[in-house]
Amino acid sequence: MTHRDMIVIGGGPAGAATAIRAARLGINVTVFEKGDHGRDKVCGDGLTPRAVGALNDLEIELQEAHQIQGLRMIAGSKTRELDWPETSRFPAHGAVWPRRQLDAALMDAAATAGAELIYNTEVLPDVDADGRCIGVTTPDGKWTADLVVLAAGAQGKAARILGAERDPNEPFGLAIRTYAETPRHADRHIEACLTLQDENGVAVPGYGWLFPAGDGTVNIGCGALSTMKGFKSLNLNKLCDAYRDQMRDSWSLGPYLERPRAWRLPMSAQKRHGPGWVAVGDAAGLVNPMNGEGIDYGLETGMLIADLFNKDPVTATEQYDQLVAERFDSFLRTGRRFSFLIGHQAILRNGLRLAVGTDTIARITLQVMGNLIDSDTPGAAGRIMTVADKLLGIADPLLRRTRAAA
Numbered sequence: 001m002t003h004r005d006m007i008v009i010g011g012g013p014a015g016a017a018t019a020i021r022a023a024r025l026g027i028n029v030t031v032f033e034k035g036d037h038g039r040d041k042v043c044g045d046g047l048t049p050r051a052v053g054a055l056n057d058l059e060i061e062l063q064e065a066h067q068i069q070g071l072r073m074i075a076g077s078k079t080r081e082l083d084w085p086e087t088s089r090f091p092a093h094g095a096v097w098p099r100r101q102l103d104a105a106l107m108d109a110a111a112t113a114g115a116e117l118i119y120n121t122e123v124l125p126d127v128d129a130d131g132r133c134i135g136v137t138t139p140d141g142k143w144t145a146d147l148v149v150l151a152a153g154a155q156g157k158a159a160r161i162l163g164a165e166r167d168p169n170e171p172f173g174l175a176i177r178t179y180a181e182t183p184r185h186a187d188r189h190i191e192a193c194l195t196l197q198d199e200n201g202v203a204v205p206g207y208g209w210l211f212p213a214g215d216g217t218v219n220i221g222c223g224a225l226s227t228m229k230g231f232k233s234l235n236l237n238k239l240c241d242a243y244r245d246q247m248r249d250s251w252s253l254g255p256y257l258e259r260p261r262a263w264r265l266p267m268s269a270q271k272r273h274g275p276g277w278v279a280v281g282d283a284a285g286l287v288n289p290m291n292g293e294g295i296d297y298g299l300e301t302g303m304l305i306a307d308l309f310n311k312d313p314v315t316a317t318e319q320y321d322q323l324v325a326e327r328f329d330s331f332l333r334t335g336r337r338f339s340f341l342i343g344h345q346a347i348l349r350n351g352l353r354l355a356v357g358t359d360t361i362a363r364i365t366l367q368v369m370g371n372l373i374d375s376d377t378p379g380a381a382g383r384i385m386t387v388a389d390k391l392l393g394i395a396d397p398l399l400r401r402t403r404a405a406a
């Protein structure tokens with residue numbers, strides 16, 4: 001039987017970051033990826049300053065990525081263009097980097113660091129009679145490992161085996177995207193339209209985006225939270241078409257370059273660790289409900305588990321769960337509560353008007369939504385987040401009880 005210190009299931013940003021850091025620390029690590037090298041992932045391709053910071057930590061060169069200076073928010077007739085906030089913790093710029101290239105660059109870095117990468121191979125966790133994950137089952141037989149890292153993205157078969165499915169009581173998102181040519185491909189601001197409506201005129205909690213990629217194209221798409229009324233019958237293709245029609249003139253958009261494709265945004269997991277395993281990135285339900293961002297969380301949690309395993313393989317899984325909780329749980333919990341709040345039509349409509357009402361408030365909105373609050377110097381955004389956490393905590397039972405019927 002083949003044995004490794006660490007086996008990673010999935011070669012997206014979370015799995016690659018785990019492997020890069022682990023291999024650089026001298027850990028014997030293999031990544032199994034069911035797709036090809038350079039496989040695509042349905043995504044907006046947007047990297048916040050927080051994500052750029054994580055890529056810097058991994059020493060990934062970003063010359064090929066299109067650098068982004070800030071965000072343009074549109075709510076009804078109001079538009080506000082803001083630069084990313086200056087913090088001591090994160091760089092002051094973001095980026096747009098199509099996932100084929102970003103993910104290939106990460107996997108190449110993992111290979112350079114010494115990780116073994118096995119493509120076109122789907123594997124599943126192997127759990128013994130005591131419930132310990134002891135390795136993976138590959139098409140060619142079983143491999144064992146001291147630690148299995150589930151980095152398989154939005155929960156599916158592998159998560160079910162480990163009991164790491166999403167929590168059915170928590171919200172999740174669905175989003176769709178494609179590409180189109182535009183003369184504005186080199187814009188330095190990404191754009192988010194916060195006032196999306198479905199074909200019945202129901203306000204959609206989510207946003208439509210245009211993320212210029214700097215290569216002649218823009219990534220166009222939209223996403224919605226499961227807390228909205230009529231979510232189950234929401235037609236994302238129609239939503240995307242309507243949004244494209246709305247934006248066609250201002251961006252001189254060409255036809256879709258590929259069929260729009262949709263995928264899930266997991267925002268919870270029933271478990272993210274257990275004996276012999278941890279989940280990272282989307283597999284751990286780590287998507288920011290306020291903006292749909294997940295790449296950063298995958299990179300950060302991948303690096304974290306590699307560091308902890310290197311320090312002490314015995315305590316790594318427990319430690320990981322605790323540190324992820326400290327770093328992200330309160331923010332993500334507030335985000336999930338917020339998504340129940342904006343699932344209410346009237347609150348969504350009025351809240352949006354408020355969120356972009358003045359430059360100062362829009363700046364705070366940007367910092368809060370992007371999880372760009374520096375814990376050392378939290379400022380107004382930090383104070384607002386603390387208050388929001390408390391108030392949403394109190395309102396949470398009511399918001400859930402009165403949630404829109406799907």
Ligand SMILES: Cc1cc2nc3c(=O)[nH]c(=O)nc-3n(C[C@H](O)[C@H](O)[C@H](O)COP(=O)(O)OP(=O)(O)OC[C@H]3O[C@@H](n4cnc5c(N)ncnc54)[C@H](O)[C@@H]3O)c2cc1C
Pocket residue numbers: 009010011012013014015032033034035039041042043044045046047051121122123124151152153154158174175176177221262263264265280281282283287292293294295296298
């Ligand atoms: C439409 C849309 C737009 C988005 N826009 C953004 C954005 O602009 N910015 C942002 O930060 N986030 C965005 N997200 C979220 C982001 O795409 C994810 O959070 C991110 O890809 C998570 O990375 P990951 O490595 O955890 O999972 P993934 O990127 O999904 O990678 C998981 C990998 O595991 C492989 N795999 C799965 N099962 C197995 C198995 N059994 N064996 C072997 N391999 C397996 C898959 O092939 C895949 O390559 C968006 C999501 C959607 C749906």
